[in-house]
Amino acid sequence: MTSTTQDTSELRRRQAQFTEELHGDDIGSKSGLSAFLSKNKSAQKEAVAKYLRNWDGKTDKEAENRRLEDYNEGTHSYYNVVTDFYEYGWGTSFHFSRFYKGENFNASVARHEHYLAYKAGIQEGDLVLDVGCGVGGPASEIARFTGCNIVGLNNNDYQVAKANWNAKRSNLQNQLQFVKGDFMSMDFDDNTFDKVYAIEATCHAPKLEGVYGEIYRVLKPGGTFAVYEWVMSDNYDESNAEHRRIAYEIEVGDGIPKMYPAQVARDALKNVGFDVTLARDLAEEQDEVPWYYPLTGEWKYVQTIGDLATFFRTSFIGRKFTTFMVYLMELLGIAPQGSTKVTLALEEAAVGIVAGGRSKLFTPMMLFVARKPNDNKHV
């Protein structure tokens, strides 16, 4: 065994052990608020500290390098503490989507997933990899929509357990399998998958060539990779303090070591050998209802009465209410220590995302479709 393999398996063992300590061994049956309230309190305190240890407001190279080096534990800890809040506020698909007039929240989320599956050319019976699969919301939808088989890869043990539990509950266990792993060094053999997709996940990579290179390796020659990438737009100027502040809010609140410009992502795809067949920022479509509307608190955008509850939870007032309730519960010892810090960090995320969306400095839906050449020339 090489020392790197030893380090990796030791890290995995520690993360799995910590997950059981933090969330217990009955993961899945509880979600949102009830899961949040049943955490082990001292482990939760440790998880919050681990997530926030590199986020001290600094954006100099040294601080940035620390976050890049710590990407694995940093992201693992981030999702240990935010997953229950995500589920409570957003559902089981952890991504943004475009909205048509009159379209409800869940329909818009599902359509965004169908569109990616369509662009990836996923067919019935295909073996597909979902990179950074969350708790499996998109994989369930795409498996039902296309009839394909999906392996979901995720670095967060809590989410992997939840995703497998959800698949079983939906009777999709024959089509879906969720496994623990780091997308920067995957355990799969070369040329395994017919198609690969990633939704708002690869932005957690310290270097995009790392994750795209692994995707290229495990994709069959002639196979397609489709991704909704989080990037800063061409308008972003790293030396502009206001721009950097918005990017930092997105980084800290969303557990991302470094937000890269769209061109960096496009170059990275090409550098690892992909032919990029489509690069389109879907946030640039002239939508009447902006993709970031649920976080704005602007009632005029709510499309159906059924969306009011979701809208309240995601809106400015709703978020303040959640933070206050969490603060009270923490004060009374019902919620674990550090929980308010998490809701405050999520608030920063929401503020940065809306500012980035309004100013068009940021997009969570830079769609790239890329093909691995048939001659597999870069492997």
Ligand SMILES: CC(C)=CCC[C@@H](C)[C@H]1CC[C@H]2C3=C(CC[C@]12C)[C@@]1(C)CC[C@H](O)C[C@@H]1CC3
């Ligand atoms: C982190 C990445 C790459 C993607 C996640 C995208 C979104 C699903 C999340 C980004 C900010 C999140 C917030 C919430 C839900 C999930 C996001 C929209 C909340 C609305 C959850 C409930 C909390 O009380 C407030 C959160 C604000 C941020």
Ligand SMILES: C[S@@+](CC[C@H](N)C(=O)[O-])C[C@H]1O[C@@H](n2cnc3c(N)ncnc32)[C@H](O)[C@@H]1O
């Ligand atoms: C915002 S969530 C998106 C989840 C899912 N794609 C969805 O749309 O519901 C980002 C996901 O990427 C995963 N992730 C982050 N870094 C990772 C890594 N190094 N290896 C594997 N998964 C990772 C997180 O654990 C999380 O599940």
